[in-house]
Amino acid sequence: MGSHGTSSSHARIYWTAFIGLLFDYYDLYLFIYLEKVLAAHFGLTQGESDWLQFTGLAGVGVGALGFGWLADRYGRGRIMLVVFGVYGLGIAGLSLSWDLASVLGFRLLASLALGAEWGISHTYLAERVDRATRYRFSALLQFAILGGLLAAAACNELLPAWGWRWLFAASIVPVAVLSAVRWRVLASGDEGRATSVEGRATDVEGRGPSVESRTCNEAALDSRPSSLVRSVLCTNLRPFGVCLGLAALTIASGTVNVFFAKDLPQSFLYTVFFWGNVAPGMLAGAWVVRRLGVGRALALYAAALVALSAWAWTSAWPERALAFALVLPLLNGLPFGLMGAFFNEVFGAYRTMLSGAAYNLGRILGGFAPVLITALGLHRGGRNFIFTAALGAGVFGLSLAAARLPRRL
Numbered sequence: 001m002g003s004h005g006t007s008s009s010h011a012r013i014y015w016t017a018f019i020g021l022l023f024d025y026y027d028l029y030l031f032i033y034l035e036k037v038l039a040a041h042f043g044l045t046q047g048e049s050d051w052l053q054f055t056g057l058a059g060v061g062v063g064a065l066g067f068g069w070l071a072d073r074y075g076r077g078r079i080m081l082v083v084f085g086v087y088g089l090g091i092a093g094l095s096l097s098w099d100l101a102s103v104l105g106f107r108l109l110a111s112l113a114l115g116a117e118w119g120i121s122h123t124y125l126a127e128r129v130d131r132a133t134r135y136r137f138s139a140l141l142q143f144a145i146l147g148g149l150l151a152a153a154a155c156n157e158l159l160p161a162w163g164w165r166w167l168f169a170a171s172i173v174p175v176a177v178l179s180a181v182r183w184r185v186l187a188s189g190d191e192g193r194a195t196s197v198e199g200r201a202t203d204v205e206g207r208g209p210s211v212e213s214r215t216c217n218e219a220a221l222d223s224r225p226s227s228l229v230r231s232v233l234c235t236n237l238r239p240f241g242v243c244l245g246l247a248a249l250t251i252a253s254g255t256v257n258v259f260f261a262k263d264l265p266q267s268f269l270y271t272v273f274f275w276g277n278v279a280p281g282m283l284a285g286a287w288v289v290r291r292l293g294v295g296r297a298l299a300l301y302a303a304a305l306v307a308l309s310a311w312a313w314t315s316a317w318p319e320r321a322l323a324f325a326l327v328l329p330l331l332n333g334l335p336f337g338l339m340g341a342f343f344n345e346v347f348g349a350y351r352t353m354l355s356g357a358a359y360n361l362g363r364i365l366g367g368f369a370p371v372l373i374t375a376l377g378l379h380r381g382g383r384n385f386i387f388t389a390a391l392g393a394g395v396f397g398l399s400l401a402a403a404r405l406p407r408r409l
Contacts, residue, residue, distance in 0.1 A: 010128075018140075025148055033152065072350050090110025116356065119355050122341070125138065140282075142339075242398055243343050247366065253328065259369075259370040260321070274325065281330040299400075305331055305391065309389035
């Protein structure tokens, strides 16, 4: 169990994790908003634009795995600083890019840091606060997603006057300052003592290590590659599948919402509510988890998503699409807020790598939801609501599996 610590210590831990995640989300969405601007500036074909998107997705996955493994081996704090350095180089390079190859290279570099930051930040936080407050802190950490609102505001208000290069370059100053803040907090050594990377596996009822967990943890102590692979597979295959599925399905619902909401009136007030509604949802989710547990909280979310989708599909109200677009972020706040804490609790060894990879690979899969909707012919006539209802049904199935996973933190 993480150190209980003091309120000031918890605040330092939180801000150390939050500052990097906020600007990673900011630049992630900034790049999405500037995609057409970059394509026009460099005269990219559709195929070249697709390569640019693929590079970003591939970098996120590789960064989660590579930097996550390094964080598990050499410490979360050290690698958090390294990731900020890589991130700063990528953003600086993007602001100076001169052709497609340079954009691809620096986009890949920045994406490696984007993929690393989620897993490292959430593990760093989860290991330093007790279980009673872990889900609340995890939800608060996910407030970093409001960096997307900051990116939207920057593109709407500053892009015409500054241009896209200065929007990227402007990120370097706060990143440099916040890197110094991180260095100071991490060097102080009083941000809280982390739990063991291995953790202690308990069964569903919390009676102690299961036979499978003891066998696999014993194998983990053997440094031979064959034993290490066996340990990772037998202890983490089931929780990884559940976490990957939860990330993919819940992020897919948000991706679908963004994809179809772009046809709605894009006023400033609408944009604020579209992004801001996820915040109360995350806080409410932490409250629900504390009282019902993760499995029941996810089942409640799944039922609400199916009900909302069914209403939007059958309603004749002309504003139903707008209502759906604004209510869904509120619902999605529940799984978005709990994933960071839950993913870290179900993994033992290689916690940073596996939790970050499950989330980011799920984010990649969820990003293809609009393509799948189009392929299934559900992109016209409001039939996308059938797809979101199916996502809810999938989450309900995973909620049953999630409730039975042992906790290792």
